Every structure is written in C-alpha cells, then in structure tokens.
Amino acid sequence: MSPENRNTCPFGPQYQIYWDMRHALFSRFDQAQVDATGLYTMVPENHAMDMARRAGGGATLDLCSGIGAMSIAFARCGQQVTAVEIDPRRVAMARHNARLYEVADRIDFRAADATAESTLAALPDDIHTLFMDPPWGAGPGDYLKRPVTRLADLELAGLNLVDLTRRLPGREVMLRLPPNFDIGILADIPAEKIAYVSASGYLHWYYARMAREDFLQVPPRSGLEPMSPAARRGFVARHIP
Structure with missing residues (x-):
C-alpha cells in the first residue's frame, strides 16, 4: 500500500479525522485490529492510561468494552x-489488541449482552x-444532534445506567461522558470530576469516579445548563498531550 493510501481512512471520509490521529489512539495501531466504530469511539491511549490509573482496588468491570x-x-x-462486549467480532479484535x-x-473477554440476566x-x-462508557449515539458526532445529553440518552437496552448499576457488582463507578452531558446531575455528588480538554481548551469529554452508593443517588436530570458554573462545579480541567 502506498503512503498516500495508508493515510486515507478505509472506512470513509467521515472517519478521516480519527484516522489521522490513529497512532495517538493506539501507539501500536499499525498492528492492531480496528473497525469503524472502534476508530471513532476509542479513547486515545494517553488519556485511557490516565483514567485507568485512577481505578481503585484490583479488579475492574469494563462494560461496552x-x-x-x-x-x-x-x-x-x-x-x-x-x-x-455484545459484538463477538469486536471481542476478537480486542483479544488481538490485548496480545499486542x-x-x-489479565483480561477476561466475554461476548455477551451486558444487560442480560x-x-x-x-x-x-x-x-x-x-x-x-456506553454509546453516545449512532455515529461520529451523533450525540451533538441533542442540545443536551441526558442520563436517559445513555441507556443500555432500555436500562438506565443507575438502575443497571444496582444489578452489577462493584464498589466504585467510573464514567466517561460526552461534552454536552447534563453534568449538573453530579453537582452535589462527592466524586473525582475531570474535564479532559485540548491545549486550545476544546472539551473532549467528562470523567467522573465516585462510590457506587453515591452514583445510585444521581437524579435523572439537573435543570442546569451543561456549561454553566453551577453545573461544572467540582470539575477540574485536565490536558493530556
């Protein structure tokens, strides 16, 4: 494949921006297995490591992996x-990438519906x-069609994340949330709260980590403007090169 072809996204022009940053997504991207959905939903490697270091205990459950x-x-x-992960093809890709x-x-991959009994x-x-980190929408930037992403917009198989958490093991909850999320619901919740931003100040997403019992008290909506100081109370901006 010519250098020019290698720099052209094989999944279509709508994914080109993510293809251009592929080696930031996975430093070993050239040997990795990736599909279109994985390309645009993947957390860049440095950011993923920064979030992962914050996990407590020694065992983590990654839903929608x-x-x-x-x-x-x-x-x-x-x-x-x-x-x-519900898609067995993506589970196979994940196993390959973990071997890289x-x-x-250290990872027990399961091809399964995360909401099934x-x-x-x-x-x-x-x-x-x-x-x-449930799907934010049906494609790149799809969540932006909503002025505000509510907790109900991130349901899995019709299950609210709070209700799903009641059925799951764990002592703490860690979330990655879209930049237009109704973060005001976390304003009064004791949590580690981070806004991941670019060097120019562009907001990539929100991160929050809290005790399971505190997450179970999160209201369905806040009534606050997502970018207002009241909604963003407690969030610390963080830039990862």
Whole structure:
C-alpha cells in the first residue's frame, strides 16, 4: 500500500479525522485490529492510561468494552479486567489488541449482552471498579444532534445506567461522558470530576469516579445548563498531550 493510501481512512471520509490521529489512539495501531466504530469511539491511549490509573482496588468491570482500548489500559495499570462486549467480532479484535500489549492474560473477554440476566449472574463478585462508557449515539458526532445529553440518552437496552448499576457488582463507578452531558446531575455528588480538554481548551469529554452508593443517588436530570458554573462545579480541567 502506498503512503498516500495508508493515510486515507478505509472506512470513509467521515472517519478521516480519527484516522489521522490513529497512532495517538493506539501507539501500536499499525498492528492492531480496528473497525469503524472502534476508530471513532476509542479513547486515545494517553488519556485511557490516565483514567485507568485512577481505578481503585484490583479488579475492574469494563462494560461496552468495544475493541479493548480501556480494558487494555486498565490491565496495563495492574487491574484484572472483565470486559463485556455484545459484538463477538469486536471481542476478537480486542483479544488481538490485548496480545499486542502483552496483557491478554489479565483480561477476561466475554461476548455477551451486558444487560442480560445470564451475563450479570456470571460476573465475578470481587469487582471493585465498574467502568461505563456506553454509546453516545449512532455515529461520529451523533450525540451533538441533542442540545443536551441526558442520563436517559445513555441507556443500555432500555436500562438506565443507575438502575443497571444496582444489578452489577462493584464498589466504585467510573464514567466517561460526552461534552454536552447534563453534568449538573453530579453537582452535589462527592466524586473525582475531570474535564479532559485540548491545549486550545476544546472539551473532549467528562470523567467522573465516585462510590457506587453515591452514583445510585444521581437524579435523572439537573435543570442546569451543561456549561454553566453551577453545573461544572467540582470539575477540574485536565490536558493530556
């Protein structure tokens, strides 16, 4: 393949911006297995490692684990990871990618519906951190069609994330949330709160980590403007090169 062809996104022009930053997404991208959805939803490697280091305990449950970016980061930070992904093709990609980073032995990949009773019943009972990064929409930037992304917009199979958490093991909850999320619902919740921004100040996403019991008290909506000082109270801006 010519250098020019290598720099053209094989998934179409709508994904080109993500293709251009592919080596920031995975430093070993040239050997990785990636699909279009994985390309635009993947957490850049440096950011993934920064979030993963914050997990407490030694066992993490990664729901909607996709092609494995966050599961790999958690494993590289010493966690034993249970990774649940509904698409078996993406599970196969994640296993391959974990082998690239030599952490496949630390990740239990499961091709399963994260909301199914059979899946929930088979989860380890020693999970400490529950990481949730559910789909924000149906394609690149799809979430921006909503003025505000509410908690209800991030449901899995019709299950609110709070209700789903009641059925899951874990002592703490870690979330990655879109930049237009109704973060005012977290204003009165004790949590580690980070706004990941670019050097120019562009907001990429929000991160929050809190005790499971505190997340279960989160209201469905806040009534605050997402970018208002009241809504963003407690969030600290963080730039990762």
